[in-house]
Amino acid sequence: MLLDKDIREPLFEFLEERYGKVRILEEKTVGNSRADVVMVIPEKIVGIEIKSDADTYTRLERQVADYDLYFDANIVVVGSSHASHVAEHVPEHWGIVSVEQEEDHVDFYIVREMSDNPYAQLLRTIRVLWRPELAHIQEKYGLPMYKQKSKDFVRTIIVDRLPVEVVHKEISDALFERDYTAMLAEIQEFRKAQAAKRGKTVRKKRKKYRRKKRDA
Known part of the structure; x- marks a missing residue:
């Protein structure tokens, strides 16, 4: 068996x-x-x-x-x-x-033999890509980067604005080239940068609130 x-x-x-x-x-x-x-x-x-x-x-x-x-x-x-x-x-x-x-x-x-799947949804297929891989596609084709937007938003932009065959090729190419060690480090850096930006925004809001409180 x-x-x-x-x-x-x-x-x-x-x-x-x-x-x-x-x-x-x-x-x-x-x-x-x-x-x-x-x-x-x-x-x-x-x-x-x-x-x-x-x-x-x-x-x-x-x-x-x-x-x-x-x-x-x-x-x-x-x-x-x-x-x-x-x-x-x-x-x-x-x-x-x-x-x-x-x-x-x-x-x-x-x-x-396998044949093409008639039910495949490209917006779901592209979910196999990580944020840096999506960013590479955006940069390669001159798409707006939308760094503050969600991954779902970015995926939709890529699928809506690029030809289907191009998206399929880019997904395969990204997975062929994926270096897990380097990619995980890049993702960690991206998350740190995003956390720092969020922290700066919160501090600005707190300062603004305290200033309003003093003026009251």
């Missing part, structure tokens, strides 16, 4: 061989679900759900709904015990990959 831990590493090798340039991200929250694997390929983000021989379909309906909101395409990877009936549980645009245990290795078989 193949378990999730037996499938992951061989799966990543299989994906690299099949799709060429890929970046693999694991355990990403999407809506009310957690995506097992997110595969980044040029101009497309693919959600991958793993159902090992030990797994059931209990949460799959909800997972399908969440994946379909966030990813450009989706794949379910299943142990051989699920291969003959998993198609009944996922939409036709989902790809299906079966994995089987051989003597000293595991083999993967394409049961059904």
Whole structure:
């Protein structure tokens, strides 16, 4: 019986061989679900759900709904015990990959190719990007920076003002180039700067209040 831990590493090798340039991200929250694997390929983000021989379909309906909101395409990877009936549980645009245990290795078989997800929402897909990555896109295309606005506001500006194909490319490019150590440091600096600005605003308001109180 193949378990999730037996499938992951061989799966990543299989994906690299099949799709060429890929970046693999694991355990990403999407809506009310957690995506097992997110595969980044040029101009497309693919959600991958793993159902090992030990797994059931209990949460799959909800997972399908969440994946379909966030990813450009989706794949379910299943142990051989699920291969003959998993198609009944996922939409036709989902790809299906079966994995089987051989003597000293595991083999993967394409049961059904993935196709473009007709329900994907770009405003949700772009949520995988962090604030500095959004800022890079704004700067690159000469968009207003809106440093005091929320990430949701900035995402909406990017999606509304840039062509869809450009946004898809920029999302993939950002994820390919993401350096987690450098990015986390950049995010911390951004938060410190924002906190300092908020503190300055509060101090100004307090001074103004005290001045009004003296004048009363």
